[in-house]
Amino acid sequence: MQHYLIGLAGILLILGLAVLLSANRRAIRLRVVGAAFALQAAIAVIVLYMPAGRTALQWMAGGVANLLGYANAGTSFLFGQLAADPLGKNFAIQALPVIIFFAALVSILYHLGVMQQIVRWIGGAIEQVIGVSKVESLCAAANIFVGQSESPLVIRPYLAGLTPPQLFTVMTSGMAGVAGTILAAYASMGIRIDYLLAASFMSAPGGILMAKLMMPDMPAPEPELPLGTDTEEAELVLAEATHDEERPANIIMAAAQGAQTGVRLAVAVGAMVLAFVALVALANGLLAGLGNMVGVPGLSFERLLGFVFAPVMWLLNVPWREALVAGGLFGQKIVLNEFVSYISLGQQAANLSERTVAVVTFALCGFANFSSIAIQMAVTGSLAPNQRPVIAKLGIRALVAASLANLMSAALAGLLIG
Numbered sequence: 001m002q003h004y005l006i007g008l009a010g011i012l013l014i015l016g017l018a019v020l021l022s023a024n025r026r027a028i029r030l031r032v033v034g035a036a037f038a039l040q041a042a043i044a045v046i047v048l049y050m051p052a053g054r055t056a057l058q059w060m061a062g063g064v065a066n067l068l069g070y071a072n073a074g075t076s077f078l079f080g081q082l083a084a085d086p087l088g089k090n091f092a093i094q095a096l097p098v099i100i101f102f103a104a105l106v107s108i109l110y111h112l113g114v115m116q117q118i119v120r121w122i123g124g125a126i127e128q129v130i131g132v133s134k135v136e137s138l139c140a141a142a143n144i145f146v147g148q149s150e151s152p153l154v155i156r157p158y159l160a161g162l163t164p165p166q167l168f169t170v171m172t173s174g175m176a177g178v179a180g181t182i183l184a185a186y187a188s189m190g191i192r193i194d195y196l197l198a199a200s201f202m203s204a205p206g207g208i209l210m211a212k213l214m215m216p217d218m219p220a221p222e223p224e225l226p227l228g229t230d231t232e233e234a235e236l237v238l239a240e241a242t243h244d245e246e247r248p249a250n251i252i253m254a255a256a257q258g259a260q261t262g263v264r265l266a267v268a269v270g271a272m273v274l275a276f277v278a279l280v281a282l283a284n285g286l287l288a289g290l291g292n293m294v295g296v297p298g299l300s301f302e303r304l305l306g307f308v309f310a311p312v313m314w315l316l317n318v319p320w321r322e323a324l325v326a327g328g329l330f331g332q333k334i335v336l337n338e339f340v341s342y343i344s345l346g347q348q349a350a351n352l353s354e355r356t357v358a359v360v361t362f363a364l365c366g367f368a369n370f371s372s373i374a375i376q377m378a379v380t381g382s383l384a385p386n387q388r389p390v391i392a393k394l395g396i397r398a399l400v401a402a403s404l405a406n407l408m409s410a411a412l413a414g415l416l417i418g
Contacts, residue, residue, distance in 0.1 A: 003317050007415035010315035014408050018213040021400065027216040035130045036209035037408075040202050044412040047198045061193035068188055071101035091189070091343065096270050098188045100262035102181040106145070107258025111248050115145060119154070122204070130208055136166055140173040140204040147182065148174030148367055149379045159384035165217030167387060168394050168401075169208060171376055175368040175402030176207035178338070181262065185269070185339075186365075190346045195358055199365035199409050206405035214401045215394070269339060272371075276336045277343070302344070305331025313359070316407065317414030322356045330363050334403060337371060338364045358417045363410035368402035 015037075019025060046053035075097040082093050109115045123141035127134050135155045142151040151174055152159060162170065178186075183200060187193045248254035283301040291299025302325075309327030310320075318326045325348060333341040341364045349357050367375075373395035381388040 004415065006315060007317050007411060010312075010317070010411045010414070011408065013312075013315055014404050014411060015213070018210050018401070018404050021214050021397075023215045023397075027218060028213060029131075029216060029218075032131050032212050032216075033209055036205045036212065039126075039129055039205040040209060040408065041412055043202050043205070044198070044409070044416055047194075047201070048413060048416040057194045057198060060197055064184065064187060064193045064197070067102070067105070068098060068184065071098045071184070071188075074101060091273065092270060095185045095188045096266040098184045099181050099266045099269065100259055102184045103262025103265060104255045104258035106180060107248070107254045107261065108251055111251060111254035119145065126204060126208070130205065132169070132208055132212070133166065135162065136169045136173075136208065139170045140177075140208055143173045143177030143207070144200050144204055145180045147179030148177070148372060148376060150179070151177075152380045152383055156383050159380065160386055162384075162387070163217060164390050164394065165211075165215045167380075167390055168215040168398060169211040170380070171391065171394060171398035172211040172214075172401040172405065173204065173207035174376060175372050175398055176210070176366045176405040177203040178365055178367060181265065182269075183365075186342050189342055190349070191342055191361060192357075195361040195413070196365060198413070199362045199406075202362075202409040202412070203366060203405060206408050207402060209408070210401040210405045211398075214397060272337065273339050273343070276340050280332075280336065280340065302328035302332060304328075305335065312407065313363075316359050316363070316411045318356045318359050319353060322352055325352065326356055326360050326363075329360050333364050334369050334399075337369045338366065355414060355417055359410045359414045362413040363406050365409070366402055366406040368399055368406060370399065372402075373399060 019028070022028060047057040048054065072094075075093065078097070079093050106115065119138065119141045122144065123134070123138035126132070126140055127137035130137070132140075135158050139151050139155050142154045152170065155170070159167075159170075178196075178200060180200075183196050186196055248257055280301055287299045287301060287304070288297075291297055306324035306326075306328030309330045310323040311327075313323040313326040313330065314320050329341045329345055329348075332344065345357070345360055345364065352360075376395070376398075377388065377391050381391055
């Protein structure tokens with residue numbers, strides 16, 4: 001009983017904080033936010049609590065695990081015995097090649113039109129259930145499968161005409177979700193696939209929920225297309241929305257282009273992880289020295305962040321004895337990125353309870369970190385230059401909203417797991 005009360009208090013705290021930070025509380029549409037929360041909670045109950053839903057989620061997780069096995073075939077061919085190390089032991093060899101394989105696979109699925117149909121169907125369902133515009137719902141649905149760098153391409157013709165609240169929803173959805181290719185990389189590091197899949201689907205309504213609480217808007221017509229834009233261009237054509245590369249003529253070319261995109265992404269991820277892990281080590285060295293000077297031995301970057309976020313983690317049903325570690329991981333994710341935090345979680349999971357691992361997995365599953373603001377400035381700003389000042393103004397607010405969306409998913413998971 002106590003764990004339910006704590007979990008409900010955590011959910012109310014997250015909702016209350018979003019309302020407190022709202023730009024216009026009087027404009028909050030209860031029908032929209034209520035439906036968004038209900039959809040996020042319904043997904044959680046179905047896949048984490050109901051036997052049929054858990055079975056379906058395990059089936060999907062098994063499918064992803066099988067795909068990882070096929071990715072390992074390519075990795076083993078290139079690296080031989082090095083690829084046979086225990087899962088998660090060698091990040092560069094085991095996690096980064098998975099990104100390349102999944103990027104090629106997703107490119108093929110877009111070339112065949114499969115992904116477009118899936119995104120259309122999910123986006124249409126979100127539009128009908130929650131009551132947001134088609135542009136917002138399509139972008140939220142796309143973020144389940146692709147990253148914040150690719151999802152704006154889905155609504156590219158409409159970006160310039162979005163109102164600030166609509167653009168805020170697009171930004172929040174991008175930061176609250178994760179790309180399918182990156183999701184597979186997390187799984188290759190030993191993070192539970194079923195939790196990752198559940199968190200990914202919950203992020204779509206969760207992002208809309210927090211966006212509509214923190215920057216609500218009155219019902220508005222669909223954004224108009226710029227003059228001279230063909231209506232056909234406004235269709236969901238993510239597979240065709242390439243700037244530097246020509247549209248693939250066949251499956252082979254689609255796979256090749258996807259692999260090239262995956263290589264660029266893998267190199268960027270590898271460089272980012274290397275730099276941030278090294279910087280954290282440097283910060284820990286400096287803090288340890290400072291701590292010894294002032295009589296606080298064992299001071300570290302993770303410990304400082306843990307003190308800040310430990311109360312939040314406790315309200316998500318993390319035991320207090322583990323809240324400091326969980327809070328440090330979540331703080332690490334916001335300041336650095338989720339890759340660094342998932343690596344740390346994999347190293348400490350054996351010493352944490354099942355519920356704590358589940359809650360932290362959900363809380364970390366999103367792109368909500370400071371570097372994402374720069375990414376959205378670069379990507380969305382290049383597609384709609386007139387929106388750059390708006391993106392810069394809303395960046396921090398979107399980061400907070402996306403973080404709250406991830407915490408809401410974690411709160412629901414903590415309520416239902418264990």
